Amino acid sequence: MDKVIIYTDGACSGNPGPGGWAAILMCNGKEKEISGGLKETTNNVMEITAVIEGLKALKYPCEVQIYSDSAYVVNAFLQGWIYNWINKNWKLANGSDVKNKELWQELYTLTKTHKVTFNKVTGHSDNELNNRCDELARNAINA
Numbered sequence: 001m002d003k004v005i006i007y008t009d010g011a012c013s014g015n016p017g018p019g020g021w022a023a024i025l026m027c028n029g030k031e032k033e034i035s036g037g038l039k040e041t042t043n044n045v046m047e048i049t050a051v052i053e054g055l056k057a058l059k060y061p062c063e064v065q066i067y068s069d070s071a072y073v074v075n076a077f078l079q080g081w082i083y084n085w086i087n088k089n090w091k092l093a094n095g096s097d098v099k100n101k102e103l104w105q106e107l108y109t110l111t112k113t114h115k116v117t118f119n120k121v122t123g124h125s126d127n128e129l130n131n132r133c134d135e136l137a138r139n140a141i142n143a
Contacts, residue, residue, distance in 0.1 A: 001115070002027055004062045006054040009069060009123075009133035010046025013141050019046040020140030022133045023054030032057070033132075037140040046137065047073050048103045055110040063115045069123030069130055077118045082108055 004027040012019040020037035034057055038045070047070035055064065068074050076082045082104060085091070090098045090105075098104060110116075121130050 002060075002062045004058060004064045005067065006051070006064060007067045007121075007129040007133045008047070008050035008054050008073075009130065009137045010043055010048070010050045011134065011137040011141060012041060012043040012046055016040055016042050018141050019043065020137040020143070021046045021050035021053060022136030022140060023050050023057070024129055024133055024136075025054060025057055027062070033136060035136040035140040035143075037137075037143060044070075044072050045100055045103065048100060048107060050133070050137065052103065052107050052110060055107075055114060055116070058114065061114050065117050065119060067119045067121050067127075067130065069121050069134075071120065074118045074120040076104070077111070077116075078120070 004025060007024045010019065010021045018037065018039050019041035020035060022035040025032045034053060036053065051066055051068065051073055085098045090101045092098060121127050123130060
């Protein structure tokens with residue numbers, strides 16, 4: 001099983017407002033950058049979308065290390081929020097619906113195709129790949 005590293009980021013100009021997402025995929029010495037955006041969205045939607053699109057770019061099951069500065073995305077898996085949401089039929093503890101449910105469902109399905117590990121990185125610091133993702137996501141806002 002190939003090992004892939006994916007750095008992701010999402011950005012929004014206003015929240016909600018126009019947004020962009022980006023992912024950098026690295027495998028076997030090769031690197032690929034992908035990005036896109038929406039005219040009206042939120043930062044959280046762009047953060048989730050970046051991970052989804054990164055995983056969708058893989059052509060076969062892989063062992064994947066996801067690096068994101070989004071606590072929302074990373075903690076959903078590392079702290080088990082997503083499994084609680086699934087067990088509660090996509091409801092929060094207070095009974096309200098999970099926001100961005102369809103995106104979470106798509107991401108969860110993709111994590112079943114690949115062996116995925118989520119890693120939190122500090123945003124806007126000295127992490128070169130996270131900074132590059134941020135630049136790509138911000139550029140995608142205006143594309």
